[in-house]
Amino acid sequence: MPLYHQLGQVPPKRHTVFRKPNGELYAEELVSTHGFSSTYALVYHCHPPTLVKQIREPYDVSPTIARDKHLKHTSLKGFQVKPKADYLESRVPVLVNDDLHISLAAPTNSMDDYFYKNSQADEVIFIHEGSGVLKTGYGEIPFQYGDYLVIPRGVIYQLHFDNSSNRLFIVESFEPIRTPKRYRNEFGQLAEHAPYYERDIKRPQNLKTYDEFGDFEVRIKKQGLIYPYVYGSHPFDFIGWDGYHYPWAFSIHDFMPITGKLHQPPPVHQTFETNSFVLCSFCPRLYDYHPDSIPAPYNHSNVDSDEVLYYVDGDFMSRKSVERGQITLHPGGIPHGPHPGTVEKSIGQTKTDELAVMIDPFRPLKLTKEALEIEDPDYYISWLS
Numbered sequence: 508m509p510l511y512h513q514l515g516q517v518p519p520k521r522h523t524v525f526r527k528p529n530g531e532l533y534a535e536e537l538v539s540t541h542g543f544s545s546t547y548a549l550v551y552h553c554h555p556p557t558l559v560k561q562i563r564e565p566y567d568v569s570p571t572i573a574r575d576k577h578l579k580h581t582s583l584k585g586f587q588v589k590p591k592a593d594y595l596e597s598r599v600p601v602l603v604n605d606d607l608h609i610s611l612a613a614p615t616n617s618m619d620d621y622f623y624k625n626s627q628a629d630e631v632i633f634i635h636e637g638s639g640v641l642k643t644g645y646g647e648i649p650f651q652y653g654d655y656l657v658i659p660r661g662v663i664y665q666l667h668f669d670n671s672s673n674r675l676f677i678v679e680s681f682e683p684i685r686t687p688k689r690y691r692n693e694f695g696q697l698a699e700h701a702p703y704y705e706r707d708i709k710r711p712q713n714l715k716t717y718d719e720f721g722d723f724e725v726r727i728k729k730q731g732l733i734y735p736y737v738y739g740s741h742p743f744d745f746i747g748w749d750g751y752h753y754p755w756a757f758s759i760h761d762f763m764p765i766t767g768k769l770h771q772p773p774p775v776h777q778t779f780e781t782n783s784f785v786l787c788s789f790c791p792r793l794y795d796y797h798p799d800s801i802p803a804p805y806n807h808s809n810v811d812s813d814e815v816l817y818y819v820d821g822d823f824m825s826r827k828s829v830e831r832g833q834i835t836l837h838p839g840g841i842p843h844g845p846h847p848g849t850v851e852k853s854i855g856q857t858k859t860d861e862l863a864v865m866i867d868p869f870r871p872l873k874l875t876k877e878a879l880e881i882e883d884p885d886y887y888i889s890w891l892s
Contacts, residue, residue, distance in 0.1 A: 510705060510755075514646050514714040515747025521549055538661060538752055540683065548750030550644065553718040558739035560722065569731035570600035570608065574874035578838055582886035583878055585611050585817070585832035586674065592616045594666055595623060595726065595733070598677060601878040602815060602836060604870050606783035608679040609815065611832075615671035621724040621735075622742050624663045628679035628728075631779065631786065632656040632666075633759075633864055635819055635832065637673030641666060644745040645753045646711025653759045653819075653862075654709075655778070657684055662754050663725055663742045674832060676817050676864060682781040702763045702775075709756035717741035759819075759862065764792035769800050773865060787865040791821065793858050803853035806844030812867045813838050821860040824853050827889065835886070836872060847892045 518525040525533045534555040539547040550556075583601055590613040591597035597614040608628070617639070638651040641658075642665045650656055658664055690701035697704055719741040727734045757778070765775040776787035794802040803825050814837040823829045825845035837843040845853075874882075 510708060510710065511749070511751060512710050512753060513747070513749035514711060515551070515716070515745060517549070517551060517747045517749050525551060527553070533746055538750075540659070540752060545683070546751040548645075548748055548752040550748040551746050552740075553716065553744040553746060554720075554740040556740075556742075559736055560739045561737040563735035563737070565732040565734045567731060568595075568598075568728070568733055570603045571876040572603070572873050573876040573879050576871070577874065578840055580838070580841070580843060580887045581836040581874065581878075582883040583834040583836075584830065584881045584883060585676075585834050586830065587881040588613055588877075590615050590671075590673075594618050599877045600875050601834065601881075602872040603875060604868060604872050606681055606781070606870055607866075607868060609834075609866065609872075610677040610679070611834075612673075612675040612677055614666070614668070614673050614675070617667040618665040619667075621726055622663050622665055624725055624727045625658070625660055625679065626727055626729045627660065627731075628681050629660050629684045630656075630658040631678040631680070631684060632658065633676040633678075633817075635674040635676055637668055637670070637675075639666060639668040639673075641754060641756070642743070643711065643754055644743040645748060646714040648709055648711055648754060648756050650756060651758075655757045655759065656754065657756065657779075658754045659683070659752055661752075664754065678786065678866065680781050680784070682783055684779050684781060687777050687780045687785075702765055703757065703761055703778075707757055707761040709758075711753060711755070714745065714747070715743065716746050717743045719744070759788045759790060759864070762788045762790050764790050766793050767795060768797045769795050770802065770804060771795075773867070776865065783870065784866055784868040787867075789816075789861055789863040789865060791858070791860045791862065794853075794856055801850060801854060802856050802859070803845045803850045806842050808842040809837060809839040811839055812869050813872050814843070815866040815868070815872070817864040817866075819862040819864065821862045823861050823863070824856065824859060825849050836874075838871065844890070846890060 534552040536550045594614040597612040600610045602609040634654045641648040779786040818833045
């Protein structure tokens, strides 16, 4: 997370006496990453975060791999994933490797009777349809269409939706999600050339302290299993916190595209990065302004990375018959490019209204059983005239 933030009450110095009005001590918790060597937050609870009353039987949510190795351009019809009431049950993994899992979800109900913590991965939840509030002990973040919710591993959260029509594109990263290093100066500030700015980052607000005892179920994901923990105190009992490790959000609509005289390569659209993949945002923008420019992207050979595009909205001039929620996977090792006729059609065009999320993983992706159920089997021959 690029910014220091504080909410609620914290003592003047860390690891010092901090008492409640009745004289009891608040419980301090260090939430640290990479041991004690990377970003962290200091949290002050009304009660120790260790009051476990029961651990119920864990259950397996590991993806079922259907196609371990493949070399075929693939398209998935994402909106064919059927809605389900429960948030966790609605999450359908479709493309996975040892670095990240890509899932689709269409939950109809809010998380009212349990909490969730992913202890194995950072999560980026892209809101394609729906709105609501992300609730955590760190505070609340309202969300709407186009928001990326970035939830670091270890954060307990609930999603509360405004209605039953929701479509989510979810990336679980087994490495920390960060802003691209080339966008930051030596002090960590987003530089002038960056396509977004600190003002665009939505941080938690409206901290509410739930000083409650009872039975509170927290479903914790670790190594492909979900462990239902029952805690004796409310997980959102924060009286205050500060640091760098906390959930935040960024809207794809606040990404300012970088354009040029000739066609710009995908890295100018980069939004987040890890050591194992990059995530880019393709947004409405003006086309190239050279008099002989060809706006349509050129044919491209992916030599050492797969390419995933999640189509959100708008007109995709390099593709035919694109649907909202469609995913294309162009595996490394074979070229892909614009569909027949789209190059000529793009000449003279001045702008695009496309909106999409792209992921380039540096290791091959595998298709799950659920992915094959929504696959368009003829996509690989769609380049034939």
